[in-house]
Amino acid sequence: MTDKRRKVLIAMDGSDHSNATFDWYMKNLRHSDDHVLLAWNVDTLPSSYGNVNLMTGDPDVISRSINEHATHVNHIVKTLQQKLTDSNVSGCVLQLHGHSSGEAIIKASEREAADMIVVGSRGLGTLRRTFLGSVSDFVLHHAHIPVCICRFDKVIK
Template sequence: MAEEASSAPAPAPAGGKMTMVAGVDESDHSFYALQWALQHFFQPAQPQQYRLVVVTAKPSAASAVGLAGPGAADVLPFVEADLKRTALRVIDKARDLCAAAQVADTEFEALEGDARNVLCDAVERHHAEMLVVGSHGYGAIKRAVLGSVSDYCAHHAHCTVMIVKKPKPKH
């Protein structure tokens, strides 16, 4: 069943702050985007206009392994433990960045699923006005093969989507 986007603004959360969701993974690109958002929207001496929800997606162990061959089921607990450790490291790093930027009104979520769906669902669940994601800067072919989380979110999230690109090193 398809849902239609409402043109009515989302209700303001308690305290009147708008909500910003920031998607992070273990890439430098996503942490650059989070740092950029912290620097531009959460300046320490200014009152915070946004409540920040930092979200990371943890793929399921079954999707990571693919369950293709004999013995794959024996590997699942190890893969699951590794995926959980990775998600916790990502959240810990995001928590440290937010603390260093003195951002008080934050929430952190590590949710299982495909990053595209996890982020769009978080936007809906938190009634977010903005979603911030990084960009790996894939070309058209890689983007077509691998899929682009930022591209998907730009087309499917029901809020403003800010795609932050990490500057390329100058030669």
């Protein structure tokens, strides 16, 4: 027998918009037997932390920065997992590692055989979207499954 649960990939980035997107999904789209994949594109280790350039070659600075980054990643993953637990939702957290969040989301949706993608939108204007790009726009135009874009003019914390 095959698993008939709907797999819903929700793109998360820790922002108020992505948290509002999760809440909107819970209120408006959730089915009781959904399996939710909270997908977060993990930031790569930056070349600098604050005023500290990691290219100095100082092993202590590099080690400390790597440990801080790992702690940050673990904190985000635990926070997202807790969001699923607190909401009594079946699912898991996917750590994506892509240069482009949009591409990483598309690849994850294909790899996980997701049935739907839910993504938030910051509502960038045309000019800003042209220069900055838009994850939701990319996902909408490259996904081969239904995409729900949640746009919020104002997110209440």
